[in-house]
Amino acid sequence: MPSSTQNKRIRKxxxxxxxxxxxxxxxxxxxxxxxxxxxxxxxxxxxVRPGLISHYFPAVEDLVSEAYGNAAGSELDELLPLDRAGAxxxxxxxxxxxxxxGESYDGISRLWLNARHLSRYRPTLRDRVTxxxxxxxxxxxxxxxxxxxxxxxRTGDPSLTAIxxxxxxxxxxxxxxxxxxxxxxxxxxxxPATTAERELGLPAGTLTAPAN
Numbered sequence: 658m659p660s661s662t663q664n665k666r667i668r669k670x671x672x673x674x675x676x677x678x679x680x681x682x683x684x685x686x687x688x689x690x691x692x693x694x695x696x697x698x699x700x701x702x703x704x705v706r707p708g709l710i711s712h713y714f715p716a717v718e719d720l721v722s723e724a725y726g727n728a729a730g731s732e733l734d735e736l737l738p739l740d741r742a743g744a745x746x747x748x749x750x751x752x753x754x755x756x757x758x759g760e761s762y763d764g765i766s767r768l769w770l771n772a773r774h775l776s777r778y779r780p781t782l783r784d785r786v787t788x789x790x791x792x793x794x795x796x797x798x799x800x801x802x803x804x805x806x807x808x809x810x811r812t813g814d815p816s817l818t819a820i821x822x823x824x825x826x827x828x829x830x831x832x833x834x835x836x837x838x839x840x841x842x843x844x845x846x847x848x849p850a851t852t853a854e855r856e857l858g859l860p861a862g863t864l865t866a867p868a869n
Contacts, residue, residue, distance in 0.1 A: 671713075677703065679723045681702045682694050682699050683728040686724045690771050692771075694717065694721050696717055721779070721782055722782045722784070725782060729768070729769070729793075732765045733796060735756070737796045741803070745807070747810075749800055750864055753797075754865065758850070767830070770830060770831065772786050797819040797822060798818075818856045825848055829845070851865065
């Protein structure tokens with residue numbers, strides 16, 4: 658006699674299912690672009706019916722926005738973690754630049770460009786881009802302020818310095834997207850770090866040495 662539980666469909670907790678959908682959409686965004694996020698594409702990725710996706714995200718624009726926010730937010734937590742225990746502000750900043758200068762960061766650079774372009778026509782995505790830009794700026798500014806308070810950095814305006822660094826980092830992302838970096842010359846890859854060294858009163862090479 659077959660078990661009463663055989664072939665019984667396992668229902669996931671709504672929060673877990675929603676997180677699964679967003680994670681799958683974020684992966685599609687990083688690999689193929691935000692334009693490729695559709696209810697059917699994500700349903701295929703998760704081997705479920707499109708109706709399940711639309712149950713959680715009736716409007717695909719909301720899913721696109723959530724996917725972008727998930728990817729950008731996760732990258733921020735990886736590059737600039739809130740927990741700074743066990744390392745100086747200088748060490749944390751050096752690690753940030755070491756990771757941001759690597760090929761693993763290229764995908765998120767392209768996603769930022771993709772999101773900013775699409776946000777011109779998609780208000781929901783535009784709002785999320787604004788939130789993420791503020792989050793990245795605030796996180797970097799917080800690290801710089803910490804370094805100033807500890808006597809590691811010298812700058813009269815941590816907020817402006819954070820913006821200057823991010824502008825250079827964004828510019829580098831444009832080169833990555835166009836393929837103009839060629840063989841990734843260090844002098845180009847390190848421009849955000851050398852900008853930070855100059856603006857924070859640090860000796861040349863402080864932020865471009867291999868991160869521990």
